Amino acid sequence: MFRLKEKLLGAWKAVKKEYTRVDRTCNNCRREIFGGETLGEKYFCPDCNARFPYNDGFICLHCGRSAIENVKLCDDCAGYEWSYDAARSPFYYAPPADKIIRDLKYDNRRFLAEVLAAFVAAELIGNFAEADVITFVPMTDGAKRKRRYNQSELIARHVSARTGIPAADVLEKVAETDRQAKLTRKERLNNLKGSIRSKNGALIEGKAVVLIDDVLTTGSTAEACSAALKKAGAGKVYVVTAASVTNPKTARILGQETPAGKVKLAKTREKRRFSEK
Numbered sequence: 307m308f309r310l311k312e313k314l315l316g317a318w319k320a321v322k323k324e325y326t327r328v329d330r331t332c333n334n335c336r337r338e339i340f341g342g343e344t345l346g347e348k349y350f351c352p353d354c355n356a357r358f359p360y361n362d363g364f365i366c367l368h369c370g371r372s373a374i375e376n377v378k379l380c381d382d383c384a385g386y387e388w389s390y391d392a393a394r395s396p397f398y399y400a401p402p403a404d405k406i407i408r409d410l411k412y413d414n415r416r417f418l419a420e421v422l423a424a425f426v427a428a429e430l431i432g433n434f435a436e437a438d439v440i441t442f443v444p445m446t447d448g449a450k451r452k453r454r455y456n457q458s459e460l461i462a463r464h465v466s467a468r469t470g471i472p473a474a475d476v477l478e479k480v481a482e483t484d485r486q487a488k489l490t491r492k493e494r495l496n497n498l499k500g501s502i503r504s505k506n507g508a509l510i511e512g513k514a515v516v517l518i519d520d521v522l523t524t525g526s527t528a529e530a531c532s533a534a535l536k537k538a539g540a541g542k543v544y545v546v547t548a549a550s551v552t553n554p555k556t557a558r559i560l561g562q563e564t565p566a567g568k569v570k571l572a573k574t575r576e577k578r579r580f581s582e583k
C-alpha cells in the first residue's frame with residue numbers, strides 16, 4: 307500500500323514538475339508560455355523560439371554542420387576518414403542555444419538536459435531510427451566528481467527515456483586532455499584517442515550505436531569515442547549532439563549569429579587548419 311502511495315506521489319510530482327517547468331515558462335527567458343504543437347513552442351516563448359538556431363538548412367552530409375548550398379561534404383570531412391558514420395545536431399552553436407548548453411554544463415542547471423534531449427531525440431529518430439543502443443561522451447572520474455554530473459550522460463539518459471532505445475555506459479576517459487590548445491589537429495586527436503577506451507564491449511558488438519554529446523566542436527572528441535566504439539566491435543557509430551559549431555567562414559556567409567563563448571576557439575581552429583596545409 308505504501309509503495310502504491312509513493313508511486314502515485316512520484317507520478318504526481320513528475321507531472322507537476324513537467325507542468326511548471328515546461329508549460330508555464332520559457333526555458334530560455336523564463337517568460338510565461340502557453341505551450342504549442344512543436345517542440346520549440348513547447349519549450350520556448352515565441353520570441354526565443356523565433357531566434358533559436360535551428361540547424362535545418364543545408365548541412366554537410368557527414369558531420370551535419372551547417373553548410374552552403376551544393377556543398378555535400380564540408381572541408382573538415384572531405385578527404386578525412388572519420389570513424390563515425392554520420393553526425394547530426396538539431397541546433398548550430400549560436401545564441402540562445404549556446405547559453406543553454408553552457409548553463410547546463412557550468413551552472414548546474416541540470417533540467418536543461420531534458421529540454422535539449424527532446425530535440426536530440428527527435429533528431430536521432432529522424433536520422434538514425436535503426437539505432438540499437440545510446441551512449442555518451444565520458445568524463446574522467448576526477449572531472450565528474452568536480453562537476454558532480456556528466457551533461458552528455460544526462461542528455462543521453464533523457465534521450466533513451468524518450469526513444470525507448472537503451473542507454474549503455476560503454477566508454478571511459480582515463481586521462482585529462484583539456485590542455486591541448488597548442489597541439490596540431492593530428493596531435494590532439496592522437497592524444498584524445500589514447501585517453502578514451504571502451505568497456506562493457508558485449509553491449510555494443512555488431513550494434514548501431516548512437517554517441518550523444520552537447521556540442522560538436524572540432525569533432526576530435528566524437529572521433530576518439532567513435533574509434534574506441536568501432537574498435538570494440540560496434541557495427542555503426544552515429545553521433546548526435548545538441549549543437550554543432552559551424553565553420554566560421556560558412557557561418558559568416560550564412561549570416562549566422564556568433565556564439566558568445568566559443569569565438570576564440572573557432573578562430574584558432576580556422577587558422578590552424580590553414581597553417582597545416
Ligand SMILES: [Zn+2]
Pocket residue numbers: 332333334335336337350351352353354355
Ligand atoms: Zn523566451
Ligand SMILES: [Zn+2]
Pocket residue numbers: 366367368369370371379380381382383384
Ligand atoms: Zn562535415
